Amino acid sequence: MDLARRQRFDRLVGVFHRDMYRYAAWLSRDTSVAEEVSQEALLRAWKSLDSLRDDDAAKQWLLTIVRRENARFFERKRLETVDIDNLTPSQSAMLVEKDDTDVQEIREAIYELDDDYREPLALQVLMGHSTKEIAELMGIKAGAVLTRLHRARIKLKQVVDGMNHEL
Amino acid sequence: MNCKDYKEAVAAEPHAVFDGAEHADACPDCASFRDEMQVLNNKIAAAMAIDVPQLVMPELPEIDADSNVVGLPYRSKQRRVAPVWFGLAATVLIAAFFGIRYMAADVEYPSLGAEILAHLDHEPAALQVSDVAVSERRLAKVVRDEVAALDSEIGLITYARTCVINGKKVPHLVMQGEAGPVTLLLMPDEKILSAVSLEGEGVNGYILPVGDGSIAIIGERGERMQEIEQRVVNSVKWST
Numbered sequence: 001m002d003l004a005r006r007q008r009f010d011r012l013v014g015v016f017h018r019d020m021y022r023y024a025a026w027l028s029r030d031t032s033v034a035e036e037v038s039q040e041a042l043l044r045a046w047k048s049l050d051s052l053r054d055d056d057a058a059k060q061w062l063l064t065i066v067r068r069e070n071a072r073f074f075e076r077k078r079l080e081t082v083d084i085d086n087l088t089p090s091q092s093a094m095l096v097e098k099d100d101t102d103v104q105e106i107r108e109a110i111y112e113l114d115d116d117y118r119e120p121l122a123l124q125v126l127m128g129h130s131t132k133e134i135a136e137l138m139g140i141k142a143g144a145v146l147t148r149l150h151r152a153r154i155k156l157k158q159v160v161d162g163m164n165h166e167l
Numbered sequence: 168m169n170c171k172d173y174k175e176a177v178a179a180e181p182h183a184v185f186d187g188a189e190h191a192d193a194c195p196d197c198a199s200f201r202d203e204m205q206v207l208n209n210k211i212a213a214a215m216a217i218d219v220p221q222l223v224m225p226e227l228p229e230i231d232a233d234s235n236v237v238g239l240p241y242r243s244k245q246r247r248v249a250p251v252w253f254g255l256a257a258t259v260l261i262a263a264f265f266g267i268r269y270m271a272a273d274v275e276y277p278s279l280g281a282e283i284l285a286h287l288d289h290e291p292a293a294l295q296v297s298d299v300a301v302s303e304r305r306l307a308k309v310v311r312d313e314v315a316a317l318d319s320e321i322g323l324i325t326y327a328r329t330c331v332i333n334g335k336k337v338p339h340l341v342m343q344g345e346a347g348p349v350t351l352l353l354m355p356d357e358k359i360l361s362a363v364s365l366e367g368e369g370v371n372g373y374i375l376p377v378g379d380g381s382i383a384i385i386g387e388r389g390e391r392m393q394e395i396e397q398r399v400v401n402s403v404k405w406s407t
Binding site: 002003005006007009010013014017018021022025026031035039040042043046047049050094096100102103104106107110121122124125126131145146147149150153154156157160 | 178294
């Protein structure tokens with residue numbers, strides 16, 4: 001095996017595997033799917049590593065692979081829409097938060113967001129992507145990204161405001 | 168920028184500086200909304216940071232350097248008869264191969280350390296990051312009872328092969344350190360008086376005197392070698 005190639009791969013994966021898993025988890029809303037998608041994405045990244053010319057672009061490149069693998073997974077499995085009151089163990093594992101009930105409530109609210117809103121939020125908040133990078137990754141215009149982010153936060157704000165009124 | 172536009176912009180990018188952001192300086196309602204959005208954003212970040220399981224690397228296939236080369240179209244079956252020139256050429260190649268091997272066996276290194284470092288370059292496959300232990304059968308075949316006994320305290324051995332160093336067959340082992348693979352060469356017949364420092368490209372280590380023999384331990388720069396050296400020396404017992 002090409003040692004330099006393997007070392008390069010290990011270095012990139014060491015830095016970005018957490019991001020890959022979390023992105024896969026928020027795309028799929030299922031920890032088991034996230035693990036499977038991450039594994040497939042790692043394998044695909046290994047096979048096409050030579051196409052990555054600049055390691056500074058590795059994060060965007062790896063997340064793009066995760067996104068495609070997630071799409072392939074759902075094409076294969078044709079999963080049903082998630083019903084939050086009837087989750088499988090690996091779906092409800094996403095919602096576990098031991099220490100903070102506020103965080104737990106917001107996590108559930110994010111979980112229930114439409115894919116179109118949840119994905120740009122994950123890319124911006126978790127991955128630190130700019131609006132332009134999110135637009136490139138999702139294949140939509142920057143204006144559409146901003147609209148989705150705005151709407152996502154307004155929905156989440158309503159949940160938080162509701163929590164505050166209950167207190 | 169009016170209040171509606173400002174709130175849309177800040178809800179999309181709560182921590183960004185955008186054109187018209189100064190609107191909040193003169194508008195307490197929008198300033199309050201911005202602060203709320205920034206607090207909310209921190210909560211969203213905390214909520215999205217789910218636990219990540221330990222990385223399990225998939226089995227990575229060998230990558231063929233020529234995989235991009237398009238193969239020639241399949242031809243109909245023909246009986247292939249090797250021409251006479253092919254036999255002659257093959258004979259010359261075989262003779263050349265053994266000649267080169269014979270000459271290579273005679274390469275002289277300026278020191279034992281130089282030979283050990285050169286040996287690492289010749290066996291790059293040994294230096295893979297791995298968490299899979301070499302089989303006990305393989306390990307027993309390489310570290311034979313009449314050569315040495317290994318204590319299990321030595322740690323995870325991921326590679327084992329018999330190699331020739333200074334004309335003698337020695338066990339070549341690889342264990343995993345914190346910075347990467349660590350190579351061990353167990354040399355029961357290579358007596359040295361004091362430790363010899365080894366400095367290679369990106370690696371360093373020592374040949375340590377152990378009884379009537381010595382052990383070479385080489386790791387990546389930055390590896391905490393002292394700990395590993397101690398463990399290895401305590402775990403290897405020569406049989407003779």
